[in-house]
Every structure is written in structure tokens, then in C-alpha cells.
Amino acid sequence: MYLRNFMRYALLCVCYMTVTNIYATEQAHNHQENEQAEHANEVSLTEQQQQLANIKVERLVLKKHKQTLYAPGEIKANGYASYVVSPRVDSIVVKRHALLGQHVNKGDSLVTLFSGEVASQQTEFRLAEAEWQRVTKMTAGTVSEKQILTAKAEYEVAYSRLVAFGLSKQAIVQTLTISPEKLGEYTLFAQTSGAVLTDNFAQGQRVDSGIELMLIADESALWVAAQLSANQDRTISNGSTALLEVNGNRYQARVIQEAHTIDEQTRSRTVRLEVKNTQHSLHPGMFADVYFHFETDQEVLAVPENALTRSADGDWQLFVVDDDGGFAAHEVTLGRRFGDYREVLGIKAGLEVVTQGAFFIASQLAKGGFDPHNH
Secondary structure, three states: OHHHHHHHHHHHHHHHHHHHHHHHHHHHHHHHHHHHHHHHHHOOOHHHHHHOOEEEEEEEEOOEEEEEEEEEEEOOHHHHEEEEOOOOOOOEEEEEEOOOOEEEEOOOEEEEEEEEEHHHHHHHHHHHHHHHHHHHHHOOOOHHHHHHHHHHHHHHHHHHHHOOOOOOOOHHHHHOOOHHHOOEEEEEEEEOOOEEEEEEEOOOOEOOOOOOOOOEEEEEEEEEEEOOOOOOOOOOOOOEEEEEEEOOEEEEEEEEEEOOOOOOOOOOOEEEEEEEEOOOOOOOOEEEEEEEEOOOOOEEEEEEEEHHHHOOOOOOOEEEEEOOOEEEEEEEEEEEEEEEEEEHHHHHHHHEEEEHHOOOOOOOHHHHOOOOHHH
């Protein structure tokens, strides 16, 4: 009986020791796996290795960054410094006096036209002027006051109609002395100094009243129409500045107007800017790249673009300096772009992160070692 109990006790001891050994082995194995997992996303480098890999570390700090907003734009004539040359009555083009691209001064001749209606009105004016001169020279008592007032009124009406047709004061005066075959011819003059931007007619062409023959514009200050996406919610205030790039050249522009409606076809809104054109290197019709610059309302965390790498599963990551001096991968979410910097979310301020050489650390992490000499 005693021997049987002793054998049972010995068997229980052996079983206990076996279970204990198995548990200890599993615990050691799990601890080893945990240590491997902890170091799986970590790379340790000596100071010499960091120098060879050109590793640079900076502390993450909250600060405001400048944000750039891009919009395509087109150079346009300054509508407030432009003048459309057009006939006020159906006419025929007789002669042009200015060419496309030519700079004209205020008062220069632009185009001579002929109109039968103008000829008829010039004849009426000549008759009215002659009658007015006749009655004013008659002695008192030989003409009634009504006749004098009627003659004066007809003269003024005939004069006003010629003004309405676009004839200058000098041309109206010359109407009284020109030969009959020249009646109906009149010249349009530049009402402002500038360049001839459009020239939409040919000599001998019949043109309707109101049609644009020429566009004269002062190109010392031009407009830029920038097209912004409808979902761009940042307010661009009047007076704010922007940078233009046209054919490799840069210009400073100033916002003067912002549209509050969305174009139904392009789903964009227009921001109008003014740009000084002192060198006359800009011309209407040219395309421009417009860059608006803003500062973030709040302080954010941002790192250089080359500090970001992709993890094995495709997520964005930064390398953070851990307590042992190694570099541990830390997954982050990307936010707004600030020039060469990118906002990062999901990481705390104050950590030291790799801002240069992250690609080399990522490559060594992928292959599990680092050999700066490629041995």
C-alpha cells in the first residue's frame, strides 16, 4: 500500500515538472517573439552609420505653415482702361488709320466710315445752319420770335444727331464746307491711349451699328481671371496678393474682385486680379499659373516630404528616435500640403523624427540589416 502511494506521488511530481517546463518554455518563446515584434519595425545604427547615410533628426514642433493654392488663369484686358471702337449707325469701312498691335494716343484717327444716314443728316444740318444764319441776320420786326426759336431748335437738333452718330465737333464744323461727294464720310477717333488689341474689319466691309471694330486698351495694368474650384472653401479677400507665372517669368498680382457665383458648366468661380505690366511683356490671351499663399489658422505638425516613407502594408510612416537611440517606424496620416512640407496626423509633438535619410532606414528595415559599405 505504501509502495503504491509512493509511486503515485512520484508520477504526479514528474507530471508537474513536465508541465512546468513546458509552460516555462512557452513563456520564453512568447517573450522572444514579443522582443522580435518590438524590434521588427526598428533599426539601430551607429553614429558612423548615421553619418554615412546622412541621417538628420529634428524635433516635431507645432507651428503655423504657409499653404499654397493653385488656379489656372488667363490674362485679359483691363475693362476699366479699355475702349470699344464701334459705329453708331450702319456704315461701310472706307479706310483704316491704325493697325493691330499699334499703340495709339487719345485723339488719333482710327477708321473712316461712310453712311448714307450720316450724309442725309449732314445735309439736314447744313440746311438748318443756313436757316439759322438767315433769321439771325434779319432786322428786327421782319421775323417773328417763333421763327427764330424754330430755326434755332432745328439747328440744335441737327447738330445733336451728328454728335450722336459719333462725329467730332471739328467734323461737324467741316460739314458746312466739305464738297457734296464727301458727305457721309466720318472718322472715329481714339478716346483713350493704348494698344489696338483687336481689329475685326476689312476695308470696304459693311458693318452694322454697335459692332466692335477695334478694342483699345491701356496695357500698363492688366487683369487676370483665375478659375478656382467650386469646392475650394477658403475666402480670398480683396487686396490679397498672389504670384503669377507666365512663360517662366514671375509677377506679383493683387486680388481686386471675387465672384460669388459658380459657373454651371465649369463648376468654378472666378477671382479677378490686377497685375502691373510696366515692361509690356504680358498681353491679353496669355495663360498664367496663379498661386495664392495662405498661413494656417492654427499651429500644426508638418515634416518635409522626404521624411515620409511607405510601410510594408502601404501606410505612410515616420521614423521616430526611441529610448535606445534606434529608429522605430510610426504610422501617420497625411494632411494638407505646405510647399515642400506635409501635415502629419496621429503623432505627438516633441518626438524626434528622421527628416533626412528616411529612405535608407526604410530600405535597411526591409532587408533586416544595414551595411554602409555594401559588404
